[in-house]
Amino acid sequence: MPDKIYLFLTALLILILATHALALGGFLSYGIWWLDLVLHFAGGTWLGVFVFWYLFRHKNYQVGILPASLLVVGLISFAMFAGVLWEFFEFSWDYFAGPYGAILAQRSLQDTMSDLLFDFLGALVAAVFLFALEFRVLKRY
Amino acid sequence: MPESRRLRARLVPEEHLDIGWIVLILLLGADAGGYVNWANQHIFSYSDKTANFCGGFVLAASAVRYYEFRSKNIRLDLVFIFALAFASLGGVLHELWQNWDYVYLKPDLLPFMLTDTLTDLISVLAGGALAGLYYAVWRPHKLNLKQH
Numbered sequence: 001m002p003d004k005i006y007l008f009l010t011a012l013l014i015l016i017l018a019t020h021a022l023a024l025g026g027f028l029s030y031g032i033w034w035l036d037l038v039l040h041f042a043g044g045t046w047l048g049v050f051v052f053w054y055l056f057r058h059k060n061y062q063v064g065i066l067p068a069s070l071l072v073v074g075l076i077s078f079a080m081f082a083g084v085l086w087e088f089f090e091f092s093w094d095y096f097a098g099p100y101g102a103i104l105a106q107r108s109l110q111d112t113m114s115d116l117l118f119d120f121l122g123a124l125v126a127a128v129f130l131f132a133l134e135f136r137v138l139k140r141y
Numbered sequence: 142m143p144e145s146r147r148l149r150a151r152l153v154p155e156e157h158l159d160i161g162w163i164v165l166i167l168l169l170g171a172d173a174g175g176y177v178n179w180a181n182q183h184i185f186s187y188s189d190k191t192a193n194f195c196g197g198f199v200l201a202a203s204a205v206r207y208y209e210f211r212s213k214n215i216r217l218d219l220v221f222i223f224a225l226a227f228a229s230l231g232g233v234l235h236e237l238w239q240n241w242d243y244v245y246l247k248p249d250l251l252p253f254m255l256t257d258t259l260t261d262l263i264s265v266l267a268g269g270a271l272a273g274l275y276y277a278v279w280r281p282h283k284l285n286l287k288q289h
Contacts, residue, residue: 077226
């Protein structure tokens, strides 16, 4: 049976993709100013949890091989790396598909910066939560 | 030591880390000079990208070196991705701070700053990638990791 983290990742990914698709399709609207922020926060959380799952559940590294501070900073760093790549993708989308009438992904610098900030905050919440969870588990043994 | 490793050791000496720090400090000085009009910022526009590159390199290399003596059991491809990830975090935090600054101090420049911000991040990532390659490909023995 898949573990709880895997189920959480699957459910959150479906929720993010469905909301994003609905927003792009016009059923919801990115005119709701906070929707983009919520999705980036959820995306940051998903990335932080995904990296944790990949390293310590899928690849079976022992959590103890990392110092606690590095666990938190490392998870946030991986999430930010993916967040930056996403912003590069959005910029490329606007650059190549924008002239053909595609919906622009990056509206302004403020939009990009708030995307990255909420990626960061989402990853921070995930990292602190996972750190607390694992630290409690480690302390028990 | 095999010939190829000796050659690489000659091409990429350990002192390059120190050189990275020195170049970074010089460029930050030039950047600060541009801010207070001691220097023409147009002349130093390339210094901005180079400073970002050096910043990414130094940050990632320092993080990997810090990691070196904490654990000996990690794959080298993960070391490379770790370096990129650390550089990303540093780059994003720097850009958040810098652009916050622009919102209040130089709002007229904001429309031009998106491309600048993204090229800054590309430079930082390139620096992090170089640091990752340095330790994961050219000088993995420096980390004394258990090889997989």
